[in-house]
Amino acid sequence: MIQETFAIGSSPMHRMDPRLKIVAATVFSVQTAISDNFTTLIIALIFGITMAILARLNFWMVFKRLLIVNGFIFFLWLVLPFTFPGDPLFSLGPMDYTLSGVVLSARITLKTNAILLSLIALTGTSYLATLGYALNQLKLPDKIIYLFLITYRYIFVIEQEYQRLIRAARVRCFEPGTNLHTYRTYAYLIGMLFVRASARAERVYHAMLCRGFAGKFHTLREFTFTKSDLAWAFALGAGLMFMGYLEWVRITLF
């Protein structure tokens, strides 16, 4: 079962207007991604950590998520300094491990973790459905919202369908192995999943048509922008401007 573990809670981050969270997370991600100055990046990481702490998320769950991404980052540290031209730190045969490569890897590591933390703390603390409606209020095209919400809803159904097929195979003594029978079975399974998914998609669409769907999504939710949201908007805005300022004047604090 796919779960939205981070969305449950009552921290200030959970209570924040989802529209503000989306805007803040987007601006923060873009700004962090285009910044180069180490001071800015470290501040961005501190920013991300602070928000994750404010969201009162389970430390191990966040750590596990970060670990997955940093697994990929680890390979960058292995490969990038060898392929990047610059002053060698040490050499392995004909290959040089360069300082500029290390600097680049460090930048990528900082950026990735800062962005990931902020996304977990800001967007991860709302249910996907809520985000969909918030995007709707931010005037994103209806079709995108439609795809987003329907994908979200039917991922569960497709997963259930998959579990059902797997069970059906298992009760007939199917044991996966390294043989043609296994590959064929999985191919059938996936094929059947696609067939069922598309058949279901059609039925769902028909059911929606029967209830007067004409391509436009209306929403029941109306978000209220409270005074505390306004305070948060100022705080987040000030933080982002500070980061921008550091990047602009290239101050080095560390």
Add this chain to the structure above:
Amino acid sequence: MDHLNFSIHAGEKVGLIGPNGSGKSTLLHIVMGLLRPDSGHVEFLGQRPETEKDFRLIRRQVGLVFQNADDQLFSPTVLEDVAFGPLNMGKSPEQAREMSIRILSELNLGGFENRITHKLSGGEKKLVALATVLVMEPKVLFLDEPSTGLDESTREHIIEILNRLDITFVMVSHEYDYLARTTRTIYTLNNGKVEYCCNSEDLHTHYHSHPAGRMPHGHDDNR
């Protein structure tokens, strides 16, 4: 389907019975304009809908409850799903919310508003699916095998709801027993044609399941 002719009038409660693959669901889909027949036409209150736009207007007055509730419920929460129809009909969010809460409590589903649709039980899904259609206050209701796969108490609940409603409806089912308790006239769909079968009172047989098993029990309470 072959030169099929089928009509219903206001106030009728009609059952439609037929073997698997006889075209019962296809008939309902044609009536709703989801499928277009190779020949022939649909008529509703003197109008002859042809295009998607025509059918869109008709769907505001004709409801269809699908066989599989999972096809019908797609919103994350029950309230949003029930409000989907009214919102499409141009109701304001407040009105839609009010209508949805009212219909949910009428179906004894009060308090279900914020439940997650995909986590409901099969019976609850079916009842919510019924609510999503009834909230649009249709003049005619089509039900595609509403009793399939439900437990005794949910089946009874649906019978009770349908008997309480003052609405014209057509119910497709395999189960004579179920049709006999909800409808007045029953037709069969055989070899692509709709034929009059019987009045549902004539139909009553004593072929039914006994939830009480071998325990001594009475039949007065309809069990």
